[in-house]
Amino acid sequence: MRKLITITALLLLAVVYGQKKSFTYSLQGVKTVRIDTDTKVKIAASGTNELVIKEKRDNDEEHCEDCDDDQNHKSLEEKTKGLKAIYPGGEDTTNGMGFSIERKGDVLHVIDLLSHVKRNHLDVTLPKNIHIIFTTRILGAVEVVGFTSEVEAKTNVGNIIMKDVTGPITVNANTGNVNIEFVKVNQSSPITIFSNVGEIDVTIPENTKANLDLKTRGTFYTNFEIEMPKKDGLKAVRGSQKISSALNNGGVQIKLKSTLGNIYLRKK
16 A cells, blocks of 8 residues: 555656646737747647747656655755846746746747756747747757748757748758748748758648749759750759749749758649
8 A cells, every 4th residue: 555655656746747847928019939049849839829838858757766856856946045047148037947038029039048958848839920030059950830920940950840831931950951841832922941951841732833943962852843944055064953943833932952952842
């Protein structure tokens, strides 16, 4: 009986410490959200007009049989009682989650104050029609799902994934692959997708009207009918390859450029 009670208590502790910490912020009057972090982030569309940040830390789930987890947890609270953490990037305004929230006009800037070694993964939800600007300086990566707004993403070493988006899209991955699936393509503004060291894989509806501008030192792969430019007797130039073509009589400009990787353009 005592063993059963002990196991039950340990399971309850695992649930409590494994729960995600979260922070919620009203986006009334906000049109653009800028997120600056150095971790892996999933940004999903929601039906509320709020920013919600959730995280799950690996060390929250660790258990030491020779330690009293509850006492250690309380000890940390006791050690920090009356104190506050300070960061070179600003002041924590998220109840201890390590973010600085700054609003200027209709732009909300979410700054992650912790380094990439202190974060594991973030789940962020935002309204599907809000303008998103995501930036990471070191090892962060991002997945964006379900937005009908303009999305900008920039990574240093990390992949960029987007699903069920409409654009406009602006992507710059220094070292990382880019994979984007459009549910439809917004015709209002150009789409620009760049990867320096990595592949680009883009899926768009078959009836998309677009002017394509493709450039890479790798190889192009597509199941669209692409009209190749006539060479007029000139020799092909090796190295960087560029193709310009129109889909469905032309439309929004779509630029895909990978310095070293292949480019895949698929129709759905």
